[in-house]
Each structure stands twice: as structure tokens, then as C-alpha cells.
Amino acid sequence: MEMTALVFGTLPFPNQSGDKIVSKAVSAAISALFKRTGKISATVRAEPVAKLLQGSVDGFDFIGNGMLMYNGLRIEDMELYVEAVSIDFGAIFKGQVQLRQPTQATMRVMLTEEDLTNSFNTPFVVEKxxxxxxxxxxxxxxxxxxxxxxxxxxxxxxxxxxxxxxxxIEVDITAQLQVEERRKLQFIDVVYQGNEQAIALGKALIDHVNALLDLDKFALDGTQLRVDRIRIRNQQIIFYGMAKIDQFPQRK
Structure with missing residues (x-):
């Protein structure tokens, strides 16, 4: 511990322990991936703290809310619980998070009814x-x-x-949502309202949307998302699953 304190004491973060330095760096790196965020925090787990000097971390927990992506999509809440990981500690002091080897995390992502409506009206989705x-x-x-x-x-x-x-033409559709192959979100058991043209247009729209909703098309570089369960309640959709992280994503 004395050696750890000595090393960290010579770095440009006075009076801060190594785990807090890394936690702040991870928080900042994740924040940079979003145009705007609400409250976010990352807590690094390392026991003993001295293992940070070798770049070893037992894992870190990330919790964030009100996260607006640069493409206009918004996430109400996101939780990531990252497993043991090896990082390049030298990069931390350059404001970067670099993984020495792939890791994975359990995740929980919540979208509100308002988030979903706003997402469908963003240029990013409208263009598609x-x-x-x-x-x-x-x-x-x-x-x-x-x-x-x-x-x-x-x-x-x-x-x-x-x-x-x-x-x-007024299109009015009601459907159930399910996940297939852990990565494809699909509208099923669809009920169409309106006249013959509205129904035909609605069917074409659902086929198109179902083809688009593949998580591999939306994941950040270096990550792979898989959903194991969907929970719908209180005007919210909650996704539970895993994130495989080959490299820490960077904003383009």
C-alpha cells in the first residue's frame, strides 16, 4: 500500500486513490460516447488496490441515466456490471481506456415510452x-x-x-415485442387498423422495421450486445442481457 501511495502521489491527481482515479477516467470515457448525459458513475473494484499498478481490475460497475446518443437516440437508464478486466494503466492518464484483453458485462437498459417515440422521429431512424x-x-x-x-x-x-x-395515410399498429437469437428485436402478433391501403402499408412497415432491429447494426465499435429477457411495464421497456467488449469504444 505504501508503494501504491508513493506511485499515485507522483501522478497529477493529488490526494486521490488509484481506484478513484480509474473510476473517474472510466466515467469520463463513457460520457464522451454520448452527446449529453444525466447522472453517471463508474466504480472500479480492485482488491488489493495495488493490483491497479499491473492494470488488473476485479471489474467495474457503471450506472447512468438520461443518456442522449449522438444519433439522437436516448436511454433513460443503463447499468453495466463489467467482469474482471486488464487495462493499460498508462492510457488512463491520457484520458483513454484501453483493454488488454476482451471482457464482458451484464447489462440492464431501460427505454421509456417517450424515448421510443422520440427515437422513431430522429433523422437517424427516419432516414432508415x-x-x-x-x-x-x-x-x-x-x-x-x-x-x-x-x-x-x-x-x-x-x-x-x-x-x-x-x-x-394513418397507420395504426399494435404488436408484441420479442427477441430472437438474442439479438433480433421483432414485432409479432401484429394487429393492423384502418382501410385496406393502411393495412398493406402497415404490413410493409413492420417487415421493414423487423429487418432493421438487429442489435449488431446498432452496437458501438468493439462491442457486441445480446438480450436475454425483455420486461415491459409502467410505459417502459427494460432489456436484460450481456455486452461483449473487445475494445473500449471510441466516438467517431
């Missing part, structure tokens, strides 16, 4: 939706709303126009 063509015409989405119902079903409502037409 508009790649769908119907009867050879592009689709224009507006006022898309997501609703989490008391029976745990999800509702999707959107106003869609075709090409340059001014006519608005």
Missing part, C-alpha cells in the same frame, strides 16, 4: 425508414408515436404520405 418504398414510391413519415400499453403490447401510429402526394 424512408429507404422503404411502397408501390414504387418513397415514404414520408411524420408524427410517429410509440405507446407502451397496459397489456404489455406496443402501439405504433404514424402519418405517412407517398412520394409527392399530399394525402396522409
Amino acid at each position: 425508414l424512408q429507404k422503404l418504398e411502397y408501390e414504387g414510391q418513397s415514404l414520408n413519415f411524420q408524427n410517429t408515436k410509440m405507446k407502451v400499453n397496459d397489456d404489455k403490447s406496443l402501439g405504433i401510429q404514424s402519418q405517412i404520405s407517398l412520394g409527392n402526394q399530399s394525402e396522409i
Whole structure:
């Protein structure tokens, strides 16, 4: 412990223990991945603390809320519990987190009904939706709303126009959400409302969205996400699963 104190005492973080220094560095590195965050904290576990000098960490716990990604998607709450990991301690003092070997973490991610609605209206998602063509015409989405119902079903409502037409088609869909192969989120048992055209357009939309909702398409570089369970309650969707981390992600 005296050697640890001596080494850390010579570094540019006076009166702070090694685990607190690393915890702050991990918090800052994760914050940098988001455009805006609410309260976030990372707590490094290392016993004895001296093992930090070899870059060994028993793990770290991360809890954050109100996290807005640069693509406009928002996460209400996220918890990561990272297993034992080996880090390049020298990089910490450059504001970087570099893993010497892959690790994995259990995760819990919560999205609110408002998060889901806002996500469907971000340019990031709208651009992907508009790649769908119907009867050879592009689709224009507006006022898309997501609703989490008391029976745990999800509702999707959107106003869609075709090409340059001014006519608005009201699409109203109710569906269950399930995960397949631990990475594909799928709307199933879908019920369509409206006239024949609205139903046909709704079916095309669900097919398109189901093809998009593959977690491998949304994961940050160096990470792989897998969902084991979905819980829907109180206008919230909670995902439980694992994150495999080959390298600490960097914001592009």
C-alpha cells in the first residue's frame, strides 16, 4: 500500500486513490460516447488496490441515466456490471481506456415510452425508414408515436404520405415485442387498423422495421450486445442481457 501511495502521489491527481482515479477516467470515457448525459458513475473494484499498478481490475460497475446518443437516440437508464478486466494503466492518464484483453458485462437498459417515440422521429431512424418504398414510391413519415400499453403490447401510429402526394395515410399498429437469437428485436402478433391501403402499408412497415432491429447494426465499435429477457411495464421497456467488449469504444 505504501508503494501504491508513493506511485499515485507522483501522478497529477493529488490526494486521490488509484481506484478513484480509474473510476473517474472510466466515467469520463463513457460520457464522451454520448452527446449529453444525466447522472453517471463508474466504480472500479480492485482488491488489493495495488493490483491497479499491473492494470488488473476485479471489474467495474457503471450506472447512468438520461443518456442522449449522438444519433439522437436516448436511454433513460443503463447499468453495466463489467467482469474482471486488464487495462493499460498508462492510457488512463491520457484520458483513454484501453483493454488488454476482451471482457464482458451484464447489462440492464431501460427505454421509456417517450424515448421510443422520440427515437422513431430522429433523422437517424427516419432516414432508415424512408429507404422503404411502397408501390414504387418513397415514404414520408411524420408524427410517429410509440405507446407502451397496459397489456404489455406496443402501439405504433404514424402519418405517412407517398412520394409527392399530399394525402396522409394513418397507420395504426399494435404488436408484441420479442427477441430472437438474442439479438433480433421483432414485432409479432401484429394487429393492423384502418382501410385496406393502411393495412398493406402497415404490413410493409413492420417487415421493414423487423429487418432493421438487429442489435449488431446498432452496437458501438468493439462491442457486441445480446438480450436475454425483455420486461415491459409502467410505459417502459427494460432489456436484460450481456455486452461483449473487445475494445473500449471510441466516438467517431
